[in-house]
Amino acid sequence: MVHVLFILAEGFEELEFVAPFDILKRGNLAVTSASISSELEVSSVRKLRIKADVLLSEISTDSFELIFLPGGGPGTENLRKSPVVLNMIKRQVQAERALAAICAAPLVLADANLLKGKNVTSFPSTQSDLIKIGAKVSQERVVQDGLIFTSRGAGSAAEFGFALLAHFAGKAKADEVKAQMQFAE
Numbered sequence: 001m002v003h004v005l006f007i008l009a010e011g012f013e014e015l016e017f018v019a020p021f022d023i024l025k026r027g028n029l030a031v032t033s034a035s036i037s038s039e040l041e042v043s044s045v046r047k048l049r050i051k052a053d054v055l056l057s058e059i060s061t062d063s064f065e066l067i068f069l070p071g072g073g074p075g076t077e078n079l080r081k082s083p084v085v086l087n088m089i090k091r092q093v094q095a096e097r098a099l100a101a102i103c104a105a106p107l108v109l110a111d112a113n114l115l116k117g118k119n120v121t122s123f124p125s126t127q128s129d130l131i132k133i134g135a136k137v138s139q140e141r142v143v144q145d146g147l148i149f150t151s152r153g154a155g156s157a158a159e160f161g162f163a164l165l166a167h168f169a170g171k172a173k174a175d176e177v178k179a180q181m182q183f184a185e
Contacts, residue, residue, distance in 0.1 A: 013103055017044075061092070
Protein backbone atom coordinates (compact mmCIF):
# COMPACT_ATOMS: atom_id res chain seq x y z
CA MET A 1 0.00 0.00 0.00
CA VAL A 2 1.19 3.49 -0.85
CA HIS A 3 1.68 5.75 2.19
CA VAL A 4 1.18 9.51 1.76
CA LEU A 5 2.04 12.23 4.26
CA PHE A 6 0.34 15.64 4.12
CA ILE A 7 2.25 18.27 6.10
CA LEU A 8 0.10 21.02 7.58
CA ALA A 9 1.34 24.41 8.72
CA GLU A 10 -0.68 27.32 10.09
CA GLY A 11 -2.18 29.25 7.16
CA PHE A 12 -2.46 26.36 4.68
CA GLU A 13 -4.95 26.68 1.79
CA GLU A 14 -8.04 24.58 2.57
CA LEU A 15 -8.82 23.19 -0.89
CA GLU A 16 -5.20 22.37 -1.59
CA PHE A 17 -5.21 20.04 1.39
CA VAL A 18 -8.78 18.71 1.55
CA ALA A 19 -9.35 17.88 -2.14
CA PRO A 20 -6.17 15.82 -2.74
CA PHE A 21 -6.37 14.24 0.73
CA ASP A 22 -9.95 13.11 0.09
CA ILE A 23 -9.22 11.83 -3.42
CA LEU A 24 -6.19 9.80 -2.34
CA LYS A 25 -8.10 8.41 0.65
CA ARG A 26 -11.01 7.38 -1.62
CA GLY A 27 -8.41 5.69 -3.82
CA ASN A 28 -7.37 3.51 -0.86
CA LEU A 29 -3.96 5.05 -0.30
CA ALA A 30 -2.79 5.20 3.32
CA VAL A 31 -3.06 8.93 3.98
CA THR A 32 -1.73 10.67 7.10
CA SER A 33 -1.79 14.35 8.02
CA ALA A 34 0.89 15.83 10.27
CA SER A 35 1.11 19.21 11.98
CA ILE A 36 4.48 20.95 12.03
CA SER A 37 3.60 22.74 15.27
CA SER A 38 3.26 21.36 18.77
CA GLU A 39 -0.54 21.23 18.40
CA LEU A 40 -2.61 18.75 16.38
CA GLU A 41 -5.12 21.43 15.39
CA VAL A 42 -3.95 23.57 12.51
CA SER A 43 -5.76 26.68 11.29
CA SER A 44 -6.08 27.30 7.56
CA VAL A 45 -5.71 30.65 5.84
CA ARG A 46 -9.48 31.21 6.29
CA LYS A 47 -9.45 29.92 9.89
CA LEU A 48 -10.86 26.45 9.19
CA ARG A 49 -9.50 24.26 12.00
CA ILE A 50 -8.25 20.83 10.92
CA LYS A 51 -7.08 18.24 13.42
CA ALA A 52 -4.00 16.49 12.05
CA ASP A 53 -3.52 12.79 12.67
CA VAL A 54 -0.10 13.24 14.27
CA LEU A 55 2.58 15.76 15.08
CA LEU A 56 5.39 15.76 12.55
CA SER A 57 7.88 15.57 15.41
CA GLU A 58 6.41 12.22 16.50
CA ILE A 59 6.85 10.27 13.27
CA SER A 60 9.51 9.04 10.92
CA THR A 61 8.95 10.40 7.45
CA ASP A 62 11.10 7.66 5.93
CA SER A 63 8.12 5.35 5.37
CA PHE A 64 6.11 7.59 3.01
CA GLU A 65 6.20 7.09 -0.74
CA LEU A 66 4.79 10.61 -1.20
CA ILE A 67 5.07 13.76 0.88
CA PHE A 68 2.50 16.43 0.00
CA LEU A 69 2.88 20.14 0.78
CA PRO A 70 -0.30 22.23 0.54
CA GLY A 71 0.19 25.89 -0.36
CA GLY A 72 -1.39 29.07 0.84
CA GLY A 73 0.81 32.11 1.44
CA PRO A 74 1.12 31.93 5.24
CA GLY A 75 1.21 28.12 5.25
CA THR A 76 4.02 28.08 2.70
CA GLU A 77 6.00 30.65 4.68
CA ASN A 78 5.64 28.51 7.82
CA LEU A 79 6.81 25.41 5.91
CA ARG A 80 9.78 27.38 4.55
CA LYS A 81 10.82 28.40 8.08
CA SER A 82 10.94 24.80 9.27
CA PRO A 83 14.40 23.17 9.11
CA VAL A 84 12.67 19.87 9.93
CA VAL A 85 10.51 20.12 6.80
CA LEU A 86 13.43 21.17 4.59
CA ASN A 87 15.62 18.30 5.80
CA MET A 88 12.77 15.85 5.47
CA ILE A 89 12.07 16.71 1.83
CA LYS A 90 15.78 16.53 1.00
CA ARG A 91 15.88 13.00 2.49
CA GLN A 92 12.77 12.13 0.50
CA VAL A 93 14.54 12.97 -2.77
CA GLN A 94 17.75 11.21 -1.71
CA ALA A 95 15.68 8.07 -1.04
CA GLU A 96 14.07 8.39 -4.49
CA ARG A 97 10.59 8.94 -3.09
CA ALA A 98 8.02 11.43 -4.40
CA LEU A 99 7.17 15.00 -3.42
CA ALA A 100 4.05 17.00 -4.30
CA ALA A 101 3.66 20.75 -3.84
CA ILE A 102 0.81 23.02 -4.89
CA CYS A 103 0.32 26.78 -5.22
CA ALA A 104 3.15 28.59 -3.39
CA ALA A 105 4.54 25.39 -1.82
CA PRO A 106 7.00 24.70 -4.67
CA LEU A 107 8.99 27.52 -3.03
CA VAL A 108 9.69 25.09 -0.17
CA LEU A 109 11.19 22.66 -2.68
CA ALA A 110 13.22 25.53 -4.15
CA ASP A 111 14.53 26.41 -0.67
CA ALA A 112 15.74 22.82 -0.38
CA ASN A 113 17.60 23.21 -3.71
CA LEU A 114 15.46 20.59 -5.42
CA LEU A 115 14.09 22.47 -8.44
CA LYS A 116 17.07 23.68 -10.49
CA GLY A 117 16.51 22.42 -14.03
CA LYS A 118 13.16 20.82 -13.10
CA ASN A 119 9.86 21.33 -14.90
CA VAL A 120 7.37 22.79 -12.44
CA THR A 121 4.26 24.89 -12.11
CA SER A 122 3.00 27.04 -9.25
CA PHE A 123 0.80 29.97 -8.33
CA PRO A 124 1.55 32.81 -10.79
CA SER A 125 2.98 35.20 -8.17
CA THR A 126 5.68 32.68 -7.20
CA GLN A 127 6.84 31.78 -10.70
CA SER A 128 9.49 34.50 -11.04
CA ASP A 129 11.18 33.25 -7.85
CA LEU A 130 11.25 29.72 -9.26
CA ILE A 131 12.71 30.94 -12.56
CA LYS A 132 15.46 32.80 -10.64
CA ILE A 133 16.65 29.54 -9.05
CA GLY A 134 16.72 27.76 -12.41
CA ALA A 135 13.39 25.93 -12.51
CA LYS A 136 11.62 25.57 -15.85
CA VAL A 137 8.19 27.02 -15.13
CA SER A 138 5.18 25.78 -17.07
CA GLN A 139 1.69 27.22 -17.27
CA GLU A 140 0.17 23.73 -17.13
CA ARG A 141 -2.18 23.02 -14.22
CA VAL A 142 -0.30 19.88 -13.11
CA VAL A 143 3.33 19.09 -13.91
CA GLN A 144 5.38 15.98 -13.15
CA ASP A 145 9.16 15.91 -13.48
CA GLY A 146 10.43 12.56 -12.27
CA LEU A 147 9.18 12.16 -8.72
CA ILE A 148 8.36 15.84 -8.22
CA PHE A 149 4.73 16.80 -8.79
CA THR A 150 3.52 20.41 -8.78
CA SER A 151 0.22 22.18 -9.36
CA ARG A 152 -1.06 25.75 -9.76
CA GLY A 153 -3.47 26.33 -6.87
CA ALA A 154 -6.85 25.76 -5.28
CA GLY A 155 -8.60 25.60 -8.65
CA SER A 156 -6.41 22.68 -9.74
CA ALA A 157 -6.42 20.82 -6.41
CA ALA A 158 -8.87 18.07 -7.43
CA GLU A 159 -7.12 17.60 -10.77
CA PHE A 160 -3.83 17.33 -8.88
CA GLY A 161 -5.29 14.73 -6.52
CA PHE A 162 -6.48 12.63 -9.46
CA ALA A 163 -3.10 12.91 -11.22
CA LEU A 164 -1.37 11.68 -8.06
CA LEU A 165 -3.89 8.86 -7.65
CA ALA A 166 -3.39 7.79 -11.27
CA HIS A 167 0.39 7.75 -10.74
CA PHE A 168 0.33 5.76 -7.50
CA ALA A 169 -2.74 3.53 -7.95
CA GLY A 170 -3.28 3.50 -11.71
CA LYS A 171 -5.53 5.29 -14.16
CA ALA A 172 -8.35 2.78 -13.67
CA LYS A 173 -8.49 3.58 -9.92
CA ALA A 174 -8.41 7.33 -10.62
CA ASP A 175 -11.23 6.94 -13.16
CA GLU A 176 -13.23 4.86 -10.65
CA VAL A 177 -12.92 7.56 -7.97
CA LYS A 178 -13.78 10.29 -10.52
CA ALA A 179 -16.96 8.40 -11.40
CA GLN A 180 -17.87 7.92 -7.72
CA MET A 181 -17.38 11.64 -7.09
CA GLN A 182 -19.20 12.72 -10.27
CA PHE A 183 -16.08 14.58 -11.32
CA ALA A 184 -16.36 15.95 -14.86
CA GLU A 185 -13.37 17.07 -16.88
